[in-house]
Amino acid sequence: MSDKNETENAIMNVDEKLDAILSKYNDQAKPQSPGHSTGYRPPVNTYYRAQNVKSDSFDAQNLQKVVDEIKVIEDGIRNIIAARTKKVIEEKIPVEKQRPVKYNTFDKTLVSLGLKKQQMETYTDYEIVKKEVPRQPDEVLVSEFRGMIEDYINSLKGLNEGLRDTVVEVDGIVKNLTEVSDSFSDQIHSDRRAYDAQIKYSKELEGQLREIVLIHESMSPIHERYAQVDKTRDHLEMALRESQGMELKYKTNIDMGVKYQTALKSYRTLINDFKETGDIHVNMVDKFADGAGHMKIAVDNVSNICAGVAKVTQSMIMIVESIDDGNRVLGRYASLIGDQISSTPQWQMEYNALQEAEANYKKNDEVRLRQIEDNRHEIENLIK
Amino acid sequence: MKAVSIQEISKSVRSINVTKFIYQVDHYLKTSAQTIRQSRNGTGAGKRLFQKIWFLTKKRGHGDLYAEMDQEASAILSKSSLSLKQMSDFRFRMNGQSTGVPETDEKTRVYFKKIRRQQVELLLGISDEIEIIRNIVNQSGQMRDIIRNHSEIMEKTTYLIDIMSQRFSQQSALPAPGPEPEHGNTSPLKTEDDDSALPVSVPEPEKERVFSLNTTEDELRQARHLSDTFRNMREYEDSFGAKLNGNSKKGSLEKASAAYHYLVQNSYEEIEQRKQRVITGVRELRQGCDILKKLVIKGYSDRIQGELDVLIWKHDNRADEFQRHILESREMGNEK
Numbered sequence: 218m219s220d221k222n223e224t225e226n227a228i229m230n231v232d233e234k235l236d237a238i239l240s241k242y243n244d245q246a247k248p249q250s251p252g253h254s255t256g257y258r259p260p261v262n263t264y265y266r267a268q269n270v271k272s273d274s275f276d277a278q279n280l281q282k283v284v285d286e287i288k289v290i291e292d293g294i295r296n297i298i299a300a301r302t303k304k305v306i307e308e309k310i311p312v313e314k315q316r317p318v319k320y321n322t323f324d325k326t327l328v329s330l331g332l333k334k335q336q337m338e339t340y341t342d343y344e345i346v347k348k349e350v351p352r353q354p355d356e357v358l359v360s361e362f363r364g365m366i367e368d369y370i371n372s373l374k375g376l377n378e379g380l381r382d383t384v385v386e387v388d389g390i391v392k393n394l395t396e397v398s399d400s401f402s403d404q405i406h407s408d409r410r411a412y413d414a415q416i417k418y419s420k421e422l423e424g425q426l427r428e429i430v431l432i433h434e435s436m437s438p439i440h441e442r443y444a445q446v447d448k449t450r451d452h453l454e455m456a457l458r459e460s461q462g463m464e465l466k467y468k469t470n471i472d473m474g475v476k477y478q479t480a481l482k483s484y485r486t487l488i489n490d491f492k493e494t495g496d497i498h499v500n501m502v503d504k505f506a507d508g509a510g511h512m513k514i515a516v517d518n519v520s521n522i523c524a525g526v527a528k529v530t531q532s533m534i535m536i537v538e539s540i541d542d543g544n545r546v547l548g549r550y551a552s553l554i555g556d557q558i559s560s561t562p563q564w565q566m567e568y569n570a571l572q573e574a575e576a577n578y579k580k581n582d583e584v585r586l587r588q589i590e591d592n593r594h595e596i597e598n599l600i601k
Numbered sequence: 602m603k604a605v606s607i608q609e610i611s612k613s614v615r616s617i618n619v620t621k622f623i624y625q626v627d628h629y630l631k632t633s634a635q636t637i638r639q640s641r642n643g644t645g646a647g648k649r650l651f652q653k654i655w656f657l658t659k660k661r662g663h664g665d666l667y668a669e670m671d672q673e674a675s676a677i678l679s680k681s682s683l684s685l686k687q688m689s690d691f692r693f694r695m696n697g698q699s700t701g702v703p704e705t706d707e708k709t710r711v712y713f714k715k716i717r718r719q720q721v722e723l724l725l726g727i728s729d730e731i732e733i734i735r736n737i738v739n740q741s742g743q744m745r746d747i748i749r750n751h752s753e754i755m756e757k758t759t760y761l762i763d764i765m766s767q768r769f770s771q772q773s774a775l776p777a778p779g780p781e782p783e784h785g786n787t788s789p790l791k792t793e794d795d796d797s798a799l800p801v802s803v804p805e806p807e808k809e810r811v812f813s814l815n816t817t818e819d820e821l822r823q824a825r826h827l828s829d830t831f832r833n834m835r836e837y838e839d840s841f842g843a844k845l846n847g848n849s850k851k852g853s854l855e856k857a858s859a860a861y862h863y864l865v866q867n868s869y870e871e872i873e874q875r876k877q878r879v880i881t882g883v884r885e886l887r888q889g890c891d892i893l894k895k896l897v898i899k900g901y902s903d904r905i906q907g908e909l910d911v912l913i914w915k916h917d918n919r920a921d922e923f924q925r926h927i928l929e930s931r932e933m934g935n936e937k
Contacts, residue, residue, distance in 0.1 A: 380761045386754045397747060409934075416931055455689060455721055461927050462729045468930045469733050473740055476867065480860040481744075488751075491758055501833070508830025 287526055295354040298361050303349040314342045363513050370509050377502040384495035391492055394485040401478040405471055412467035419460040426453045525599045532592040535585045542581055546574045605687045607897045613684040614720070614890040619883050622673045622731065626876050629666060629738060633869050667742055674735045681728045688720055693897065709901040712909055716893050719916040720886065726919070727882045730875045737868050748861065888912060 315337045320328060327333035429450045436443055553567040693713055889912055895905060 376761070376764060383754065383758050383761055387758055390751045390754055393750075394747070412934065416934070419927075451689065454718070455685075455725075458722060458725050461923070462725050464927060465930065466729060466733060466736075468934070470736060473737060473868075476864060477740060477744060480864050481747075483860050488755070491755075495758065495761075504830055504833055508826060508833075511826055511830070 287522075292354065295357045298357045298365060299352045299354040302352060302357075302361070302365060304352045304356075305347050306350050307345050308348050309343045310346050311341050312344045313339050315339055363517060366509055366513050370506050373502055374506055377499055377506070380495055380502075381499045384492055384499060387488060387492045387495065391485060391489050394481060394488065398478055398481050398485065401474055401481065405474040405478065408467050408471045408474065412464060412471060415460060415464045415467060419457060419464060422453060422457040422460055426450070426457055429453055521599055525596055528592045528595055532589045535588055539582060539585050542578050546571070546578050549574050605691050607691070607894055610684065610687050610691060611890055611894050613680065613687060614724075614886060617677060617680050617684065617724075617727070617883065617886065619677060619727070619731075619879055622670070622677060623876060623880060625666060625670045625673060626734060626738075626872060629670070630869060630872060630876075633741075633865055667738065670738060671735060674731050677731055678728050681724045685721065685724050688717060688724075691717075705901050709896055712901060712913075713893070713896045715913050715916070716889050716896065716909070719912060720889050720893065722916060722920060722923075723882050723886045723889065726923075727879055727886065730879050730882070734872055734875050734879075737872055741865065741868050744861070744864070885912065885915060 318336045318338050320333075320335075324333060328335050429446065433446050433450050436446055440446075549567070549571050553564075553571055693710065888908070892905060892908055892912065
């Protein structure tokens, strides 16, 4: 009988043990919440070091510096434009004027008959007057620079055309004066030759006259040829006087010609100076107009570059921020994984935090993506 | 050869009438004097001188005046050469005037010769002076024409260069060139305060033009070109700006017109001198002719001694002066 008891005890012991095991197992399985994946727990990674998964944060300060510098350039240009242009505003100012008094019909008749004098009254009228007012840099658009330069170039070009034509005409004057001066020279030379020839002739006559005078003085009046000698002497004297008169006339002509020619030459030199100054002007202005044309384009490019770089910088800053946010998400996830949180509440908490960070990231990311997309479109337009 | 009578000689000498000529010369001198006076007093002299001359020559009278003077001068000259010819052909005969006193006769002959010499000298002198006056007037007329033709253009030039130099002095406040625009010289461009600000009404915002942002080779070249231009402008203004503003064209124009004034003044004085000589000459000519007539018809007498002495003394002076002048001119001619 004792063998039977021993067997029954043994069977009871097995049952009890089984129950105990089952109940223990059930106790462990209960606190799991619904919806939670019941299976997976990452195994212990012997090879994984818990570290901060974070890249170095991008330092966007240098980008900001570039944007600031560009702003400085733009402000400089704005200041120039504001300094060199004035705003025209219209103002109403009160002005006193006189007008004839309005009379009724009876009085009007009296006035027209001359019995009553038309009187004047003063009244205040408003006149619209245009006033020039200096501008502030803030109200200036950088694009006005281009317009300003265009106006200036156009007016310079117009002036230059006029000056160029005038220079050509002045050149004509110089040539004309040269011709005149040359003809003066020719005249003076021929006069000189004639003068010399005349002197020679006069000297011949003087010689002849001397001889005749000797004969005449030594001749007695009753000589048969006395009358002839007399007449010859008279004629010679008259011829000599005429010849000497011609000498003087030539001399006077020469002197006058020389004076005129000198004046003409100095006059021509001055005009030539004009012409050369004018030439240099015209060339300089042409060069400047060309260069200023480039300046327009350069300024346009500058303002476009400023805008483009600013946009690029903004996009980059946003990308950096997005990376930062992403880093934060990754960090949380990594810490979540690295800690190997097995207890459910802790895990749940971490998981919730991860979800929030992800949702936040997604939301910001949408905004950022939209902004970056816009920037990209603008930059593409600029590049086209 | 037909014998010439003293009557004819006297008539032709008397017919030499310079009054009209002198009147024309005076008229001419008056108008030149106006020009000189006005341009001496006026400011902006150069410009107004040109205007004045242009206006003067425009007046119908002036052009006609030259022609009339020419005509008159030619008439006088031909008359005087006729008188000369007659005088040289005249044969003096001691006939009716013989008094029987040999000394008186001798004196008559001698004085006749002297007076005749005086007449010849005067006639030649007067015609010379008149010719010279005519030449001077013609030459100054030429100069006047030249200047008149140029006056309009010169005025335009001075006006334009005035404007240009003004603008250049204003634009010296232009933005200073950076050495190379690509160096990122980010300091703002020079802003100097300026009176020449162009009035501009506030514009509507311009539509931005589309430009490439990629700095191509072309644009680099353009930027370099631009800085070259600025450098050229600087150099030009430095070297020529002073010249422009310093000896302003007004100064040079006045110098040119000063040279012209001097000429006009000079010719004025010369014409005046010679005119006086013509007048005195004609007077003496007449006097001498009267005496000549007396000598020929009546012969010498003590009454006319005084006149004779005066006339002969004047004649001698004149002849000496003339000879001196001739010798001087010859020497000057030889020096040249």
